[in-house]
Amino acid sequence: MLSKRHASQEGEKLERRVSLVAIVMVICLAILLVRVAWLQLVEGERYFLLSKNSRLRLLPLSPTRGVILDRKGKKLAGNEARFSLAVVPSNVAELDELINDLSKVVQLDKEGVREKLLSAPNPFRPVSLKKNLGMSLVTFLLEREEDFPGVVIVTDPLRTYPFAETGSHLVGYVAEVSQKELVLSSSFGVEMGDLVGKMGIEKAYNRYLQGEKGGRQIEVDAHGRPLRTISEADPLSGYDTYLTIDLEMQKVAEEELGARKGAVVIGDPHTGEILALVSHPSFNPGLFSRGLSREKWEELKNNPQDPLQNRAVRGEYPPASTFKIVVAMAALETHRIGIKDTFFCPGYYQVGNRVFKCWNEYGHGRIALREAMIESCDAYFYQLGLRVGVEKIAHFANLFGMGEPTGIDLASETQGLVPTRAWKRENRADSWYHGDTANLSIGQGYILASPLQMFRVISAVANGGYLIKPYLVKRIVDVHGKVVKENSHPSRKKIGLSSSNLKFLQRSLAGVVSEGTGWRARNETVSISGKTGTAQTSDEDRPHNWLLSYAPSDKPRLAAVVLVENREEDISIAAQISGRIFSRIFGEEDSLASLR
Amino acid sequence: MNEGAGALRRKEAMTDSHRRYDWMLLGTTLVLSLWGIVHLYTIGFPDQGYYFVRQSIWVGMGMALLFFFVRLKPRFWEKASYPLYGIFCFTLILVLIAGEGSHGAQRWLKIGIFSFQPSEFAKLGVILILAKVLASGKGVGWGKLGLSLSLTLLPVILIVLQPDLGSALVLLPLWLGMLFLAGTSLKKIAVIVGAGMSLFPLSFPFLRPYQKVRIMTFLNPQRDPLGAGWSSLQSKIALGSGRLLGKGMGGAVHTRLKFLPQPFTDFIFASLGEEWGFMGVLLLLTLYSLIIFRGIKIAKETGSLFARLVSGGIIMLLFFQVFISLGMVAGLMPVTGIPLPLMSYGGSSVLMFLMAIGILVSIDRLGLKY
Numbered sequence: 001m002l003s004k005r006h007a008s009q010e011g012e013k014l015e016r017r018v019s020l021v022a023i024v025m026v027i028c029l030a031i032l033l034v035r036v037a038w039l040q041l042v043e044g045e046r047y048f049l050l051s052k053n054s055r056l057r058l059l060p061l062s063p064t065r066g067v068i069l070d071r072k073g074k075k076l077a078g079n080e081a082r083f084s085l086a087v088v089p090s091n092v093a094e095l096d097e098l099i100n101d102l103s104k105v106v107q108l109d110k111e112g113v114r115e116k117l118l119s120a121p122n123p124f125r126p127v128s129l130k131k132n133l134g135m136s137l138v139t140f141l142l143e144r145e146e147d148f149p150g151v152v153i154v155t156d157p158l159r160t161y162p163f164a165e166t167g168s169h170l171v172g173y174v175a176e177v178s179q180k181e182l183v184l185s186s187s188f189g190v191e192m193g194d195l196v197g198k199m200g201i202e203k204a205y206n207r208y209l210q211g212e213k214g215g216r217q218i219e220v221d222a223h224g225r226p227l228r229t230i231s232e233a234d235p236l237s238g239y240d241t242y243l244t245i246d247l248e249m250q251k252v253a254e255e256e257l258g259a260r261k262g263a264v265v266i267g268d269p270h271t272g273e274i275l276a277l278v279s280h281p282s283f284n285p286g287l288f289s290r291g292l293s294r295e296k297w298e299e300l301k302n303n304p305q306d307p308l309q310n311r312a313v314r315g316e317y318p319p320a321s322t323f324k325i326v327v328a329m330a331a332l333e334t335h336r337i338g339i340k341d342t343f344f345c346p347g348y349y350q351v352g353n354r355v356f357k358c359w360n361e362y363g364h365g366r367i368a369l370r371e372a373m374i375e376s377c378d379a380y381f382y383q384l385g386l387r388v389g390v391e392k393i394a395h396f397a398n399l400f401g402m403g404e405p406t407g408i409d410l411a412s413e414t415q416g417l418v419p420t421r422a423w424k425r426e427n428r429a430d431s432w433y434h435g436d437t438a439n440l441s442i443g444q445g446y447i448l449a450s451p452l453q454m455f456r457v458i459s460a461v462a463n464g465g466y467l468i469k470p471y472l473v474k475r476i477v478d479v480h481g482k483v484v485k486e487n488s489h490p491s492r493k494k495i496g497l498s499s500s501n502l503k504f505l506q507r508s509l510a511g512v513v514s515e516g517t518g519w520r521a522r523n524e525t526v527s528i529s530g531k532t533g534t535a536q537t538s539d540e541d542r543p544h545n546w547l548l549s550y551a552p553s554d555k556p557r558l559a560a561v562v563l564v565e566n567r568e569e570d571i572s573i574a575a576q577i578s579g580r581i582f583s584r585i586f587g588e589e590d591s592l593a594s595l596r
Numbered sequence: 597m598n599e600g601a602g603a604l605r606r607k608e609a610m611t612d613s614h615r616r617y618d619w620m621l622l623g624t625t626l627v628l629s630l631w632g633i634v635h636l637y638t639i640g641f642p643d644q645g646y647y648f649v650r651q652s653i654w655v656g657m658g659m660a661l662l663f664f665f666v667r668l669k670p671r672f673w674e675k676a677s678y679p680l681y682g683i684f685c686f687t688l689i690l691v692l693i694a695g696e697g698s699h700g701a702q703r704w705l706k707i708g709i710f711s712f713q714p715s716e717f718a719k720l721g722v723i724l725i726l727a728k729v730l731a732s733g734k735g736v737g738w739g740k741l742g743l744s745l746s747l748t749l750l751p752v753i754l755i756v757l758q759p760d761l762g763s764a765l766v767l768l769p770l771w772l773g774m775l776f777l778a779g780t781s782l783k784k785i786a787v788i789v790g791a792g793m794s795l796f797p798l799s800f801p802f803l804r805p806y807q808k809v810r811i812m813t814f815l816n817p818q819r820d821p822l823g824a825g826w827s828s829l830q831s832k833i834a835l836g837s838g839r840l841l842g843k844g845m846g847g848a849v850h851t852r853l854k855f856l857p858q859p860f861t862d863f864i865f866a867s868l869g870e871e872w873g874f875m876g877v878l879l880l881l882t883l884y885s886l887i888i889f890r891g892i893k894i895a896k897e898t899g900s901l902f903a904r905l906v907s908g909g910i911i912m913l914l915f916f917q918v919f920i921s922l923g924m925v926a927g928l929m930p931v932t933g934i935p936l937p938l939m940s941y942g943g944s945s946v947l948m949f950l951m952a953i954g955i956l957v958s959i960d961r962l963g964l965k966y
Binding site: 010013014015017018019020021022023026028029031032033035037039040041043044045046047048050051217226230370 | 839895901
């Protein structure tokens with residue numbers, strides 16, 4: 001009986017809850033009705049007029065794009081004002097007449113303009129017709145505003161690059177958003193005609209740099225004169241981005257590379273901060289901000305020198321003898337060899353019926369690992385590599401970050417290639433031969449790496465066995481200087497190499513410069529350790545030339561990779577360039593003050 | 597012995613084993629659907645036939661389904677709730693893999709010549725499964741709460757991924773409403789609401805950047821004066837300019853001039869208000885209120901908790917969508933895409949609501965016959 005009563009009370013409670021829900025609904029609908037009554041009965045007259053005369057205008061307010069600065073605050077990308085001619089389609093009285101009148105003062109593609117105005121998705125928004133108007137034209141149009149109904153002069157900021165070609169690949173450039181990008185980024189508030197970053201930092205950090213658009217909804221009278229602002233939102237400026245790049249160092253590196261094709265990467269081997277990132281030939285990013293003509297663009301794009309390519313990050317080259325660092329480490333770590341074990345170099349080495357030459361045709365004689373590194377003896381490394389085997393070599397290459405993207409904060413980079421048996425079976429439909437291993441042992445054959453990837457390799461040697469993640473942005477701040485994002489705890493992971501092997505390798509690399517193939521890097525200012533490399537190319541007389549290095553040898557503060565494509569000089573030009581760069585940087589007082 | 601008025605009514609009902617159809621509910625539904633078709637014709641300029649013909653086919657199919665559903669017993673739905681829920685969630689996954697996109701979202705599943713929006717049907721699936729779970733056993737404990745929340749969150753997450761924030765977010769208040777109807781203690785509901793509010797910011801790091809932008813705009817349309825803010829102003833102008841008597845059928849100038857995004861679906865109420873004026877709005881709200889009141893009555897009188905939760909859930913879903921859809925146009929709600937039940941263009945939404953009304957009528961007729 002008790003439980004039954006309980007049940008019926010419970011039942012009543014639940015019924016009451018249905019009624020409660022109904023009451024809440026009624027209240028909500030009543031509020032809705034009152035609101036609609038307000039809009040239609042009280043404000044209806046005004047809305048009726050607004051809808052009848054379309055006396056509303058929408059003025060978009062562009063945000064200022066954030067600036068890009070180097071680590072010391074020097075401006076690499078900034079903004080200037082420019083004016084563009086736009087037409088608000090809904091304000092145009094007679095379209096053909098207006099186009100005719102306009103074409104008398106400005107050069108216009110009449111049909112194109114007509115098409116553009118008629119197909120505008122929102123007739124209240126200004127459609128930009130011509131950018132970069134001269135001052136005289138701006139004043140002319142403003143004075144005769146009434147003769148050109150619908151025409152407005154829009155002020156847009158123009159992106160400028162004060163140092164032009166310096167660091168162009170890493171800073172990047174901006175240009176009008178493409179149809180494809182529009183689809184991908186529509187939800188970030190990017191619209192047709194907007195400028196977005198297309199390369200480098202401008203692209204990778206576009207979201208931070210672009211800011212947010214504002215706008216003003218205004219009511220105008222019959223003559224198009226503004227009566228009042230209905231609602232308004234200020235644009236939000238983009239964030240300023242401080243790079244890890246040191247402009248002075250960037251300039252030094254660019255000057256020393258000179259007119260040669262190639263790349264330079266300089267950075268802190270402990271943190272992965274990149275201080276200079278050079279790719280040559282380069283281009284002036286300012287060209288794009290002013291709107292590049294089709295021919296100019298084609299010319300840049302199809303230039304056989306490929307100036308738009310960022311060779312430091314996207315270039316793929318055989319690492320050549322610089323790869324011996326990895327092979328030596330693989331041999332030592334897997335105990336396939338002791339540092340006292342020797343191989344004999346008669347100037348070549350025969351694998352099956354193929355003869356693999358050493359670069360020194362007279363031979364190095366019987367030598368151990370240290371001499372083999374210093375002299376970069378190929379015959380020694382063929383034999384060493386065959387003893388270690390392709391899989392172990394590939395494994396250690398991967399440990400040093402080869403064959404995978406470095407994770408640098410740029411939009412695109414190469415991942416290079418570390419070949420294995422499986423890779424060759426899948427991609428070349430062929431089995432792996434001893435000859436392939438021999439080639440791999442001296443960094444030739446299928447293996448490919450970017451200068452930035454090799455920067456990780458040499459940094460790991462310099463910093464005692466940590467794989468760093470290179471990065472370019474130090475911090476991002478808003479207009480008030482508040483830090484929005486900061487890269488203060490760079491990530492790096494321990495590779496797990498024995499410290500005695502590492503010490504041995506470091507001593508060998510010091511020997512490369514002090515007494516071996518890297519001697520041209522020697523200078524009086526700072527001690528350098530490094531590894532040279534000369535990569536065979538299809539043009540036999542003009543190989544690529546590498547030097548991976550760090551300095552000072554005993555307490556490394558900087559690591560650098562210099563790559564010269566198709567060197568013309570008959571010497572180790574990369575070593576020479578590295579030596580000069582380091583002696584200039586270390587020769588300058590407090591040029592390294594901002595490093596920890 | 598005091599058994600309460602409801603039980604008494606139930607007794608009366610039992611004597612009449614063949615209850616009549618709820619013609620008031622059916623008639624109102626039919627009037628709304630037909631009004632929707634006619635309205636789409638008047639604003640469909642210049643190709644008026646397109647929306648008119650399609651919507652007519654959908655309503656026709658929906659009505660057929662409705663009268664089929666009327667014959668199914670609530671028992672059937674109780675049994676079918678798990679399989680149906682499974683099927684709907686499966687289609688939600690399918691749409692993410694093989695769906696068709698538009699406006700950057702992937703919402704449609706193409707079967708033959710028909711395109712379906714699985715998220716619409718999933719709403720019904722959620723109502724059935726929640727009713728089943730909450731009506732089983734006695735009381736609503738934390739275990740049941742957790743289970744029902746998980747069952748709601750699964751489709752919510754799948755729909756957010758499409759992404760269709762509007763449809764996904766309507767499911768959460770629906771869950772809360774059904775908890776309330778199931779007799780969950782107010783203390784528990786307060787805890788849930790509190791937890792939900794404090795957890796909301798925690799979900800932010802897991803969202804994709806553009807979803808963050810959407811949520812920020814959702815919370816504050818002033819942030820986006822050119823997009824959502826502009827639509828909001830234009831919809832107010834369209835609605836307001838209808839004044840008392842409206843501009844007459846075919847007179848929705850403001851709508852026809854393409855000032856509004858999605859004039860046939862999300863913003864349909866703007867053109868309704870423009871053509872029919874305040875009198876039309878009054879009529880529209882009266883019609884919806886009739887459906888709601890019949891639904892509430894059915895929910896109250898039915899003898900089983902499951903049936904009550906199903907009918908209550910259906911009515912709440914309809915109410916939420918009406919309120920959000922109208923509130924958005926009237927500037928009471930942020931701009932989100934949600935169809936106006938039975939009126940907005942779109943087969944999936946119309947079919948789902950007509951099916952739901954069918955279930956409602958069947959509960960009314962057969963609620964006690966298990």
